Amino acid sequence: MIPIRKFVVLIMSLSVFMVSCSPSGKNKTGHEYMPDMAHAIAYEANVYGSSSHNTWDKESSRSRRALSVPGKPVNGTVPRGYSGAMSNGEIDQSKIDMIRGKNQLNAQATTVNGHVGFYYADNEDERLRAIAEIKANPFPITKKGLEIGKELYTINCAICHGDAGDGAGYLVRDANPATGDPGGKYPAAPANFMLDDLINSSNGRYYFSLIYGKNVMGGYADKLSFEERWQVIHYIRSLQAASKTLIYNEKMNTLNAEFGVPLKMKNQLASVSVK
Numbered sequence: 001m002i003p004i005r006k007f008v009v010l011i012m013s014l015s016v017f018m019v020s021c022s023p024s025g026k027n028k029t030g031h032e033y034m035p036d037m038a039h040a041i042a043y044e045a046n047v048y049g050s051s052s053h054n055t056w057d058k059e060s061s062r063s064r065r066a067l068s069v070p071g072k073p074v075n076g077t078v079p080r081g082y083s084g085a086m087s088n089g090e091i092d093q094s095k096i097d098m099i100r101g102k103n104q105l106n107a108q109a110t111t112v113n114g115h116v117g118f119y120y121a122d123n124e125d126e127r128l129r130a131i132a133e134i135k136a137n138p139f140p141i142t143k144k145g146l147e148i149g150k151e152l153y154t155i156n157c158a159i160c161h162g163d164a165g166d167g168a169g170y171l172v173r174d175a176n177p178a179t180g181d182p183g184g185k186y187p188a189a190p191a192n193f194m195l196d197d198l199i200n201s202s203n204g205r206y207y208f209s210l211i212y213g214k215n216v217m218g219g220y221a222d223k224l225s226f227e228e229r230w231q232v233i234h235y236i237r238s239l240q241a242a243s244k245t246l247i248y249n250e251k252m253n254t255l256n257a258e259f260g261v262p263l264k265m266k267n268q269l270a271s272v273s274v275k
């Protein structure tokens with residue numbers, strides 16, 4: 001015979017045990033013994049509405065409030081588009097001003113996140129229009145920019161267009177019976193940037209083919225950012241200048257003033273620009 005007092009205690013603890021694992025409902029996650037990661041806990045962004053059953057929160061190193069507001073991007077994350085952030089994490093305000101067209105003679109105003117519209121369709125008429133209309137490189141010629149351009153060119157273009165830009169990249173190399181190298185098998189000849197036709201063409205020709213590609217060459221709109229495309233074009237211009245023993249760098253541009261403004265001259269221009 002169980003004494004009545006013990007019986008009451010037993011019934012009470014049993015009922016506490018039963019309700020402690022309450023089922024989940026439409027608006028509550030329910031209680032579970034050690035849920036682990038069995039169920040994802042949904043958060044409403046920007047709302048500090050406590051979904052009161054997240055019992056692990058007290059032990060968490062982050063509060064619910066911190067979790068329900070938008071976080072900062074992970075350190076070192078590279079933004080798609082362009083933020084003006086430099087590799088040391090600081091913001092280069094002069095670059096941002098330049099991209100946004102502030103007090104700069106040769107700047108191209110762009111949206112805050114660096115996404116730039118390209119208002120030319122992918123056909124021959126529009127290609128010719130781009131060649132006629134797109135002239136200036138919106139970024140000044142800088143030492144750093146040429147280095148970036150070289151790196152990106154080597155990664156993305158040199159395999160076809162060659163390290164020297166002469167159109168003789170690895171994919172189209174000649175067969176060499178001495179070494180048994182069968183030569184490149186690429187079906188079409190990549191453009192030779194050292195030809196006068198390409199040297200004399202405006203930047204629009206380069207930019208257009210970077211966006212859409214040309215025939216068997218694919219486009220690079222999704223691989224290079226706005227600034228990166230223009231740095232690659234600066235670098236190609238510097239190769240062209242070198243082939244003609246001309247100068248195209250941050251101090252001087254004797255190739256063609258229309259193609260790019262050296263940083264040094266840009267600073268001189270900026271100091272006389274009207275506010």
Ligand code: HEC
Nearest residue numbers: 156157160188189190191205206209214215216217220232
């Ligand atoms: C897989 C090989 C390949 C790669 C990689 C490649 N190209 Fe090309 N490119 C070609 C070929 C082939 C042509 C010639 C297309 C034609 O005229 O039919 C060409 C043509 C061009 C032209 C001339 C377009 C015109 O208007 O005549 C430019 C400019 C150009 N490429 C730039 C680049 C740049 C910049 C890169 C790197 C970001 C690059 N290409 C990467 C194969 C390539």
